Amino acid sequence: MTTPAAPKRTTPEKTTPEQSAPERPLPERTAPGRPLPRAFPSTALRTELRRGIAPWTGPAVALTLLVPLWSKAAQWQGSWGGTQTELHAAATLLAGPLVAAAACWQGGREHRRGTVELLLSVPRGRFARVVTAMTPVALWAAAGYLVALAAVFAATAPYTGAGGPSLAIAVTDLGFLLSVAPVGFVVGRLVRWRLAAPVLAAILYVALGAPGYLEADARFLSPAEQFSLEGSVPVWWFAPVLLAWTGGVGVAVLLAYATRRRLLAVVPLVLAVAAGTLIARTGEDLLRDDPATTHRVCSRTGPGTPQICLAASDSRLLPRVSEALEGMFSRLEGVPGAPVRYVAPQYEPKEGEAPLAHVVRGRGITRDRLTDPREYAANTALGLTLRDCPDDGDRRNAEEADRMARTDDAVRSWLADEESPWYPESRRLARLEAMPDADRRAWLGHYLATRKSCVPAEVPAL
Template sequence: MTTPAGSMRTAPEESAPEESVPQNPVPGKPSPGRPPSGKPRALAALRTELRRGVAPWTGLAVALTLLVPLGSKAAHWQGSWGETQTELHAAVTLLGGPLVAAAACWQGGREHRRRTAELLLSVPRGRLARVVTAMMPVVLWAAAGYLVALAAVFAATAPYTGAGGPSLAIVATDLGFLLSVAPVGFVAGRLVRWRLTAPVLAAVLYVALGAPGYLRTGARFLSPAEQFSLEGSVPVWWFAPVLLAWTGGIGATVLLAYAARRRLPVVVLPLVLTVAAGTVIARTGEDLFRDDPATTRKVCSKAAPGTPQICLAAPDSPVLPRVAEALEGMFSRLEGVPGAPVRYVAPQYEPKDGEASLAHAVRGWGITRNRLTDPRAYAANTALSLTARDCPDGEDRRTAGEADRMERTDDAVRSWLVDEESPWYPESRRLARLEAMPDADRRAWLGRYLATRKSCTPAEVPAL
């Protein structure tokens, strides 16, 4: 039996099954079958970018670029927070900065190399969001590389330090510089379509950072790579905010000028902040740092009968036992001598009455990891500072013969104190006479000699 066409019945279309939604969903949990609404797409893209491309290699490169040169001269900075941060600051700014800029530049030119720049224009996200998402992996990995190097360097120097501590202001400004130089490199990579832009930018930035150091005005501190010594000095309290405003303002101005160029007023704020911070830095100059009282404080060994005290700067206080061991023989030979110094102070302190200066030794040259590299040379130099006279050349009151006699006498005393032959007068008869004296006579003669050790008149120096 046929059915009329007008009354033909059609089967109903199959509709997609409706998603079952629980009537009482658990608070804080997304409904099953639906994508979680709290997971931004930008975050997912950032996680992907963190694992591929040049970004992970940037972190490794930054860490190695800082650790290799610092490790090659560890003897110069281990044990001193000031020297450690001085060397780290130089490596971060002169080596790490150009490296991060080059990596960000390469990342910025990626769309041009892949020929996807026009395709990305159809993405609904804004220009600034796309730029930040593409740049952030390099920034985060560069920061991670710096923090790894910082932890390694601080761990290497901490066991050998005395007074003082690391400056968090320098840590913040160095890290801020690395983060601020990335936008400059990224924008350069977006604007210049040349594969050699990254290495050329790194070379130009290296020169631009180092050149202001040859200036003699406060403007040289505008360069984040200005080399300053942190041994015995610390930055002023507002150092970090102003330096971060200067470097961060430059990076933000460049980034916003490129990504938000249709909203020009947005660029004005970081630009004004940059100019204001730069003016403060240029006018302040060397006054950005002040003396650190914790590092200029003297630390002395315990006083003992017949043994002179030894006083060093607080950061070098762990070296006191080594210095005492090196000078033990010299102290024993001066025991009982009238007028012998009762205290030996580091060269940075002016010796007072009854005091004498120690030999000059710094980390890397004389001190390595709180040990004297050459104890005998240190003792010899201390004896030389005890017997040396600060006399002007060509003084009219002494003839050439008188001056030679006085110099030979000083040399004999120095050689006897450290029990070694004279390097200048190998066959010194005066040294032989001094050694042949009875102990009581030698102590009495040395007492008369030490009473004239600041005199430049040969007639006042007792004959030997």
């Protein structure tokens, strides 16, 4: 009987750790000095957006704009032109130096930390490093400006009449803030001084504001030139040309510092010079009249009631003006030669028209209301009785001039239904009030027929 053969034992082959480990792809090799083909810059940018001075720049810009604007809300709230005039001044004169100072502080960060030599070993080019470090300040500054822009527009929209905000002004202000960031950053890299940021802000504030005191058209080269946007809008090429001017300077500074081929900075510099030449030659013609806000809008009235005409941008004031002048209109009802239309001061009164009182926002108008309706009526009555006479003492003596002035004052006080501020005990005012209605209307008709005359003998006695 035979027994089965025992199975052969096999010993496992010895394997090295390199053979047992799974195959891994070899790391990509790049030439020295070239960036890795990964999304490393975007990762670094996200990190930079959350640290350092950059996140504080956005709230700082928003507060720098909103605090002074809120303190002067009565001067701009209710007018698109007034709103953007004030916002443009704050964005360029206040926020611009602030952004430059923040970018300057960001640019000097490596010098303060002593990491300049360490960054040279990072496998990224100089231009990528500069853009990654500078961009967060510019983006946060833009975000702060947009927040302030939305806030002031929301505050003024419920009280405005015709017209609307100017996109060109908003774009150029935003472009200026983005353009000043690389300039401040490069100064921070080149100037190793901790006080460079505040000093740069002070210098930039003076440089932006000083050209406004000049009379030459070259003052419009300053991004902080104060435009009067009440009833005016920029020309159609305003935004691209001003962006080429400010943006060209900013890009040229950035390329001259951060790229190896510094001659590339010549291209944006030439573009900036061409745009600046066009701006300086155009001057005040950068703005034109806005027909949407300057045409007259008149109230609808019944027979015998005078019409009130205001600029379209102030059309929401028509009911308030009508209420303020209601007493004056009732006193002139049935008077021969009484004005049939009252027009805003910017319009030349024609035959049968009279000027309204001159008021501005913040002084007489707040949002869509008259701050003092009685004073408005008194000033309108003063415009109806005011004579544009030369000072010719040879043609009339002092007594005749005083009599005419007292008569004008009595009529003005009676129309405004108030005592005379110049002649408190005016006997002429008492005589006018004591007249029968028919006689008073006849006398007032004779008076209004001579309200443009400078000859005292032609003015009826009272």
